[in-house]
Amino acid sequence: MGSRGPPQTLPNSAAISRGYNFASTWEQNAPLTEQQQNSIISLSHAVSERPLPLKLAQENASVQDNVLSVTTEDSSFDDSGAIKTVMVNTNQFYKWFLDLESAMKSETEEKYQHYVSTLTERIQTCDDILQQVDDTLDLFNELQLQHQAVATKTKTLHDACDRLVQEKQRLIDFAEALRSKLNYFDELENVATNFYSPNMNVGNENFLPLLKRLDECISYVESNPQYAESSVYLLKFRQLQSRALGMMRSHVLSVLKGASSQVQEAIRGSGGDKTSISEGVEASVIYVRFKAAASELKPLLEEIESRSSRKEYGQILVECHRLYCEQRLSLIRSIVQRRISEFSKKESLPSLTRSGCAYLIQVCQLEHQLFDHFFPASSKDVSSLSPLMDPLSTYLYDTLRPKLVHETNIDFLCELVDILKMEVLGEQHSRKSESLAGLRPTFERILADVHERLTFRARTHIRDEIANYMPTSEDLDYPEKLKRSAESTSEINPVDDNPDTFKTWYPPLEKTLSCLSKLYRCLESEVFTGLAQEAVEVCSTSIQKASKLIGKRSSQMDGQLFLIKHLLNLREQIAPFNIEFSVTQKELDFSHLLDHLRRLLRGQASLFDWSRSTSLARTLSPRVLENQIDTKKELEKSLKVTCEEFIMSVTKLVVDPLLSFVTKVTAVKVSLSMGGHNQKLESVMAKPLKDQAFATPDKVAELVQKVMTAIQEQLPLVIAKMKLYLQNSSTRTILFKPIKTNIIEAHIQVQSLLQSEYTSEEIQIINLKSVQDLQTELDNFL
Structure with missing residues (x-):
């Protein structure tokens, strides 16, 4: 426990030791706060000097009265802490000691009791404070609940205000949306009034804006069929649109006809016909006047082309293309026809083809350039000019077709193929011009006719000049023919060991190779392969026939060498063609039908027995026989046999x-x-x-x-x-x-x-x- 000033002189005893030990243990188990320790220190200073207990003092006095010689000095402790007392006997000492011990215990307990009472008071004080805090917290919770209630009411009020504001805005938006939607329907009267006005025409500055507004109204009504009377309004809007499109068509036709009339008047005013003033179809009178018309129609046609994705405007655009092509065709038809007729009278078939195609290409380019002035967005579509270019190109086709049918010269036909493939179509491909694409179908059609005619003439040539060739005596004059050729060659060039062997060839061989060399670049690969197979086969057969005739006429060895010579030349000359000489021929075989018919007549089979192989379907079905023929292998085989x-x-x-x-x-x-x-x-x-x-x-x-x-x-x-x-x-x-x-x-x-x-x-x-x-x-x- 805390100190109390100078200590009293007390006897050292076990009670004191136990007292101090208990106090020390108490100090450890229940430590005092700093304030409590200060209080104890103050108390110890206050009782540092105190008299003996009253009871002890009375006892000392009685002892003196009873002539007990016990002297007591000062009742306080000395420096050594011992209590100086005069004891008469042992009982007095024990009594005194017991009293002293009791007093000490009482004094010690009094301190702790005082401390306990102090703590109890303070606990009570804390309890009072806690009670006050609880009361305060209860008040605070009640205040918080009231604040929350007020906040909730305030938020509710704010939410209600926000809803009212949103509802107001929604109603305003709805009113605006309703007003904007009704505007499309309200425009009917305004647009109708303007379109039916006597002053309204395509050239009016308000025409195109009204047309745009009309398109917007139609699009809106079409996309909202759920609105009341939308179908009625749509019908009325479409009627107005049809009227507007009709006005546009009439205006375009009027301008084009006006341009055509100006051109015709200019031609008549020049004192000549259209042919004389339109040499080459590039005269300015035909194109400049139409370019001026294009400038007049440009705003209108641009509007039409920009809306061409819509069905109505797509149709009117096609109609404008047709009207344009009709007017242009009426101007240049006779010019082109007469020019091609002049080519036809003056030039041969190859020259006519070359000149006619070049002329059409020139016309097509000029017309495409003019068309681009009128319809810049549609000029890439070559089909737009088809109503104009197809009739013009047909004139050339109709002129060439009869001449092609009657042409028998294979060289001319091959030349036509080169002209069409290399000069005409090849030039178009190299230029990559879209303006010439419209002529390609006509040129390809002419080329197909030339291919057909060339194929027919080639087959006829193979049949007449190779397969059915009748050799003359000079053709079979071997080996004298070779000797004469060798002598003539040695006289011209004695050093040359390789004379011109083409002169010594059997004519069918020379005709076969000449024909194939001409056809190789002119015909399609499949067609040429078929002709080459046929030509090589009949040529080989013709050479073998000639070999037998020479063997009878000269000697067997001459016939064999003749055959070896020409088969080797044929094999060598067809190698560069690089084609497949193997072909599969399919034939229908009906040879089994006779046996089936005999069995049917004998009653061994029935036509209606579908479960048997002798049924009607099987009986009347031919068998397909495939025969693989390789002309080159047959040639090799013939050459090998002859050499052996x-x-x-x-x-x-x-x-x-x-x-x-x-x-x-x-x-x-x-x-x-x-x-x-x-x-x-x-x-x-x-x-x-x-x-x-x-x-x-x-x-x-x-x-x-x-x-x-x-x-x-x-x-x-x-x-x-x-x-x-x-x-x-x-x-x-x-x-x-x-x-x-x-x-x-x-x-x-x-x-x-x-x-x-x-x-x-x-x-x-x-x-x-x-x-x-x-x-x-x-x-x-x-």
């Missing part, structure tokens, strides 16, 4: 004796090995080969000599004839190589027989040339 025949014929011509000898020996040996029942044959084969009648050394030597003579005499003639027919040395080498191989192979077989069946002396008698010497000799021929 030539190789075998030359081989037989040179080494036929040796081949016959080897064949006989092989046949005898085979017959002997297959059976020994023929005693005569066994007796013959029992003798050595050299003792046989056909195989004696002299006979074999004679055969060898014949072969050597043929090699030295006949083979050079064959080589010379090959050079005459085949100018290409590599071709001759390829063709001679298997011939040389066959000759050497025959010698090798005979040499093998000689070595196995004959002696060295007999081999010398036979005198067969060695293979190496023979190969060297054959190599020298080429």
Whole structure:
């Protein structure tokens, strides 16, 4: 506990120790506030000096009265803290000690009781304060509730005011919207009054604004059919619009007719006709007057074009295009027709085509430029000028068509294709001009007619000049024809080993390749492929027929070389065309119908039995047969067969004796090995080969000599004839190589027989040339 000034002198005892320990524990468990500690300090100063308790003082006095010699000095404590008392006996001491202890306890408890009472008072004070705070909070809560109620009423009032303001604004907006919507209906009377006014015309400055307002009213009424009497107002608005569009059409027609009349008057005033004053259709009198009319109509036509997305204005715009084209056509029709007629009288078909197309292109460009002055937004649509350009281009087509039908010259027709594709359509494509696009259908139509005529004439040419060609005696005069050509070429240029072979070609070959070379760039790929297949096929057949005739007339070898020469040329010349010569032909086969009909007549089948394969549908349905024909492969096949025949014929011509000898020996040996029942044959084969009648050394030597003579005499003639027919040395080498191989192979077989069946002396008698010497000799021929 807090200090109380100078302490009293008290005996040291366990009670005091326990008292202090309790106080210390109390201090720790219930610490005092700073204010409480200050109060205790003040109290300790106040009681620092105090007298002994009254009871003790009375006891001391009684002891003295009872002659108890107990002296007591000052009742206060000394510096050492001990109480100085005179005790007479032990009982007095215990009594005094008990009183002192009781007084000390009482004094100690009094301090704490005072402290407890102080705390109790303060707790009561705090309770009073808390009660006051609770009362204050209750008042504050009540005030807050009242404030919230006032705020709620205020907000409600504000919300009601806002709603009233919004409602007022909505009503104002509704009134304005209603007024704006009613304005469209109210405009009917105003627009009708103005349109039916006698002073109203298309040239009036109020016409276009009224027309715009009328369009707005129609659009609004159309988009709001739910309004009362909207259909009635829409009908009346449309009537006014029809009247306005009719006025616009009449005005456009009037201006165009006025321009046409001015042009015609200018032509009549010049003292000449339209042709003389309109040379080239670029005379200013035809175009300048119309450009002035375009300036007059420009505001109106721009309004029409800007509204062309609407159906009514789109229709009136098309009508204006038609009126314009009619007026222009009435002015230049006769000029264009007469100009094309002049071309037709003076020029050939190719020149007429070139001049007529160039003239139409010029007219089209000028007309498109003029049209662009009237209708700038519509000029990109080439179909707008179709009513004008189609009749003009038809004049050229009608002029060219009869001439095309009667044209038989393939060269002229090919020239027409080049003119139309390269000069006319190609020029349009390079210019990328929209003004010329309107003529493209006519030019393509003319080109299609030329293609059709060219195809027909090409088929006729293939049929008459190639398939049905009748060769003359000069055409079949081989090899003399080649010799004459070679002599004439050597006289002109002796160094040249490649004479002009085109003159020595069989005419059908030359006509085939000439025709294909002309058609290759003129016809479509599919059409040309079909013609090329047909031409190559009939040309190959014609060459083969001529080869047989030459074989009968000159020699078989001449016929073979003639065929090889021309087939090689045909194969070489068609390679650059780069086309597919394979075609699939489909045919209907009815050959099975006869068998079905026989079964029906015999009662073995019924027409109405749909479940069987002999039903009516199956019986009468033809079979589709597909046949794959490759003209180029057939040509290769014919060439291969002819070359093989030539190789075998030359081989037989040179080494036929040796081949016959080897064949006989092989046949005898085979017959002997297959059976020994023929005693005569066994007796013959029992003798050595050299003792046989056909195989004696002299006979074999004679055969060898014949072969050597043929090699030295006949083979050079064959080589010379090959050079005459085949100018290409590599071709001759390829063709001679298997011939040389066959000759050497025959010698090798005979040499093998000689070595196995004959002696060295007999081999010398036979005198067969060695293979190496023979190969060297054959190599020298080429």
